[in-house]
Amino acid sequence: MQFGLDPQYPVRIDKEVLAHLQVHLIVDNYGTHKTPAIKSWLTKHPRFEPHFTPTGSSWINQVERWFGYLAHQMIRRGAHKNIQALGADIRAWVKDWNEAPKPFIWTKTAEEILDSLARFRRRISGAGH
Template sequence: TPGKNEKHYLAGAWDSRTGVVHACLGSRKTNQLFRDLLDTLDDRYPASRYERIYVVVDNYGIHKAKAVGHWLTDHPRFELLWLPTYCPRANPIERLFGDTHDKVTRNHKRKRLRDLVADVVRHLNRNGPRHYQLSCIYQEPEVTAAMKKLTSNKYVA
């Protein structure tokens, strides 16, 4: 926002079957924000219907934090699938983040952070569900294997 160094961060997950995007907002980009997202997924995909949940992540530090490891130990139906290092375009959620930045946060005219955050939430609600396809440039074997694993199981969220 003009004249201030206020920030808000977004963590998101994209359901590869339905295209639904789940998002969490936070004032800091920490492993707590990522754990909040995992809690959201845990609530939205009950264990009675989804015995296994795969979450595709990049190699950002918040995904590797000890607290996340403890969370995963307490929630064994969750498994993190790691994208290749330095391959952000292989992650479909990055396209949504880029679209949000292009259409909402870049060169905005908002004077209050809460108004800008409301614009982001509105954009995510209006423009989901989304179905993204990976660029052929980023068809790394690890990504292909992860996506096949994600889409081959009808109980995967």
């Protein structure tokens, strides 16, 4: 969920997630998450633990990849009659995923990534832009 869209999301999550569970929030490193109001709310709700993405980091790509996997595996392949059906299907898919989660692991070495970049640069050099 994106807190930026609705300020009631943290309140809703606090009510809906079992009280004994810790809630880990992955948030961007933008300054709004560090305002006095947000810091105060987090202090009053210690089970919420924010994890700020490092500036310019690429590990957030792993989170984006998971959402891409969700979109590819379920949303694009499914037929949903309405928003409620789509929401129910997404929740079912996430529940199924969480029963046997699969971590995303970088499989390329730094050398392989740099070689790939070099090939890309050679391919686009002289492309006229």
